[in-house]
Amino acid sequence: MKVTVREREIFQNIELEELRNYLQTHGWREERSFMNNATICLKQELERGEFEILLPNRKNLGDYATRISEATETLALVENCSQLEIIHELLATVPNTTIQGIIMQIEQLVADKLSGEIILFGVIIDKLQKIKTKLNDHSYILALKAYQERLPILCTGDLIKENNTFILKNPHDFTLDNKIMDT
Structure with a gap:
């Protein structure tokens, strides 16, 4: 059973630099800018195809917590672990x-x-x-x-x-x- 976290405050407390560093050290690459508010990050998996994360460029965006939540869900899927494990790594x-x-x-x-x-x-x-x-x-x-x-x-x-x-x-x-x- 996989648990999905829905508490906005938790995602709001995840620092952008922590997530960016995590992505870089786990093989994700920054592909291109998206509407000046985000960066599209990609990771290619041999057997499962390509995965995408929309990484916000600033913490003061209205949908920051939503984007961070989506990013942790994607990371959990790619790394075959729980979203809680990802959050635990990122929360500073x-x-x-x-x-x-x-x-x-x-x-x-x-x-x-x-x-x-x-x-x-x-x-x-x-x-x-x-x-x-x-x-x-x-x-x-x-x-x-x-x-x-x-x-x-x-x-x-x-x-x-x-x-x-x-x-x-x-x-x-x-x-x-x-x-x-x-x-």
Whole structure:
């Protein structure tokens, strides 16, 4: 079964350069311009013929999310994988998102301060991922409790992928996930 993603916000958060780089490294070639707003990219498959992606030239186009959605569907077909796998490769930033997870490691304790880096496992685009963040004060104390007692947490922030590592920047609203704990 193949899952098709329909959330416009996810596609709006895929950066054009990420998609362009992905296409270049996977054998796609830019063929020609289309109405000054897009570029037609092609890939020839020996047994299945030629595939086409209409790559927007700017992110501020009204149909940007639609074109990115179509591109990820085509890539999933060509690469014989799910659209979620393609999105996972392309997604570099998700602003103001809430992560549900489990703290797996407390990395650094900053001397004389209640702060430090933590590593948690959370679900990003239907895939369990390691996420790093830095917490301070009350959030850090809650993180220590969650780590020691293996309690699930919720935390909101700006998710960024740097060198295939997810980092939650500007973390806030760090809480223990009471919904799971009450069941």
